[in-house]
Amino acid sequence: MSPALLATAATALGVAVVGPLLNHAVLRWVGWRVVLPAWLGRVPAARELGRPRAACTRCGIVLAPGRAPALPALVAGGRCRGCRAPLRRRYLALELVTGVCFGVTAAVVGWSVSLLPLLALVAGLVAMCAVDLAVMRIPTRFVYATGASVAAGFVLAAAVDGPARRLAGAVVGAAAYGGMMLALHLVSPRALGFGDVRLATLVGAAVGWCAWRLDHPVLAPVEGSLRAGLLAGLLGSVAGLALVAVRGRDRPFPFGPALAVGGAVVALTTV
Secondary structure: OOHHHHHHHHHHHHHHHHHHHHHHHHHHHHHHHHHHHHHHOOOOOHHHHOOOOOEOOOOOOEOOOOOOOOOOOOOOOOEOOOOOOEOOHHHHHHHHHHHHHHHHHHHHHOOOOOHHHHHHHHHHHHHHHHHHHHHOOOOHHHHHHHHHHHHHHHHHHHHHOOOOOHHHHHHHHHHHHHHHHHHHHHHOOOOOOHHHHHHHHHHHHHHHHHHOOOOOOOHHHHHHHHHHHHHHHHHHHHHHHHHHHHHOOOOOOOOHHHHHHHHHHHHHHHO
8 A cells, every 4th residue: 555545544534433433532521520520519420321422412413423323523514414503613623633643643654563553542642632622631541541552552563563572662661751750740740630640651652662772672762752751841831831921821731732742743753
């Protein structure tokens, strides 16, 4: 498969399949962990929720993937298929961002087994950034689900393409980046939440795996983690200064997107 065709196919996969799934996961988590607790004064038990699905706020038609007449927001023209009411722009934005990220990842990595764990990583990072931007929280279950998928992909890639020792790079990267963020969290828990520590550990594993080199099996993953941390700090500083200029005062802002973007850039430039 040519690189252009692979990137196009990955973009279509992100927009038409993965993006809508991420939209549903984000909406369901925010509703369960943020909206309902605000109404009820507590987090409801799973049995109280049944199987909640995303639906149009005007006509109630199901928008969740896997249930007709659900369609990607882009395919549906950004409107509900039932009443044609405009959907929120964030649905379309998340699908487009997922598609672009999938296309870029496929273009950089190419056709190989290594592409699978990196696409899983990108999907998880997009979902976590969407939640963090909306409610300034990083869902723990998103981190664990993404981590499990990425780890399985790394094991598969090591078994098919080798070497198996490359998996040690993921362990070193996770320890280096996660440990660095944990130290910052312990120094100032209000400035850096533990969700950011979990996310940094996941990102560090991916960066360490991508940056691993046979001649520098420990140093290369550590250097990759440091570069990811520096880039995330730079992006966070720029975002913080921009928000101060807009708001006129210093207020908390989500750091997860900076961690995700910094880690993804370093991973894709070192793989």
